[in-house]
Amino acid sequence: MAFEHIVGQGRTIALLRHLLTTNRIPHAFLMEGQRGIGKGKLALQLAMGICCSAKESRPCGSCPSCVKAVHGNHSEIKRIDEESVIKIETIRELQKEIQLKPYEGTKKVFIINNAEAMTIQAQNALLKTLEEPPSYATIILLTNNASSLLPTIISRCQLLKLVPAKQEEVAEYLISVEGLSLEESKVVASFSNGVIGRALRILKDEEFRKKRDIIIDITKELLGGKIINLLERVSLLNEEKALLEDVFDIFLSWYRDILIYRETRQVDFIMNCDKIEEIKLQANKINSHKSKEIILIIEKNKGNTRSNVNHQLNLEVMLLNIQEVLSW
Ligand SMILES: [Zn+2]
Structure with missing residues (x-):
């Protein structure tokens, strides 16, 4: 179950598995990759893995924590999802919340989508949290373009670069998960440029x-x-x-x-x-x-x-x- 159906991110997944198995989860990740490449999906799996109560092969996908995460109602996995701009007020809210100890389980994860949408003030505020995070918390920043973030933010995060998948990997996914024929899967995969989100858009x-x-x-x-x-x-x-x-x-x-x-x-x-x-x-x-x-x-x-x-x-x-x- 762990990291199932994530296409073409083998190296990143291997690293995350290792970190989860050895319980060495950094306090902040920065996941960079183009739109549609699967940052959101991978971040959720990582958050699930961090909060999962199974002994091994986390995320297990079946413990109460994983089930809640899949349904989007895990109280310790929070997601900031602003399309255009992430203001300092939003980060201040996060800072208040992050100080409250987790009451469900022992970990807390915050996922910030479109991290590049943070204003400079928001980034500076976040920096303070990244400098002294509570021991139970992990922040996962997602971005299309890490260079629009302050270097001081980048340097405090474990960088994960998501890369386009191989065409065969996309085709394989389309056959096994979406039920396409071999020929159809090859056509869609070849137009996807290795970006699974693009393949799914073309498909639908x-x-x-x-x-x-x-x-x-x-x-x-x-x-x-x-x-x-x-x-x-x-x-x-x-x-x-x-x-x-x-x-x-x-x-x-x-x-x-x-x-x-x-x-x-x-x-x-x-x-x-x-x-x-x-x-x-x-x-x-x-x-x-x-x-x-x-x-x-x-x-x-x-x-x-x-x-x-x-x-x-x-x-x-x-x-x-x-x-x-x-x-x-
Ligand atoms: Zn689990």
Whole structure:
């Protein structure tokens, strides 16, 4: 049970197991990793492990303490969850609470999500607690970006860096936990960039599938040279900025697949492995030089989305440029 279903954090989990087994839990952890990588889940497991009453293999998942933690009503595991800003008042509340001895069990854990949202005053206040924490307390800070925290905070924490999982690890999870087929799991895992939260979003996102179908149709039309149909299709992809990156990533994956197939004639490294016939077909028509040019065009336009360009126009220009390369 201990640290079950946490994808790709083997080294960090090994360290945490060791700390839990030897009862050498630091007073503060700083868990750093990109959004969706599983910081919240791992922090909860760690908190459970600290409070668990089992003799070994903590967290056991079945003692009263673990059960409460899973249901989110453990009185000694507190979570601060502010999206935009964590004010000094919030940290002062924490400081009051941390002074009260645990009445359920012997440990107390505070998880601070989005720790980078702490104001400088909040960070300075927290620093005092980190300097002299009560012996029964552990604070777990979660952040996308540790460099936005005061160096004095960082230096008082055990740093845990969460890294993207291997594609196979994500695929394995999708098969065993989400019940996907091998082929489906490979497609979703390859678009996840090793971030399990992203894989789960793609999995539940009907729009992502639709988008990919539209984009594959567009690549067919690009080869056919039908500009009018093309520009109509683009309007279907026009959407909010946050999801626009998906559009470029799907285009990139497609032309990379064509390049890889063209150069290796192997299907093992193809991301869109459920569309292999279409990839083979297009790879016969698009040589490696052209594929590389197209990939450069897509990367350039993907970069443009970070500035305030007109998205529709950006996509249209990209497609026209790709079409030009294809017509050489
Ligand atoms: Zn337990």
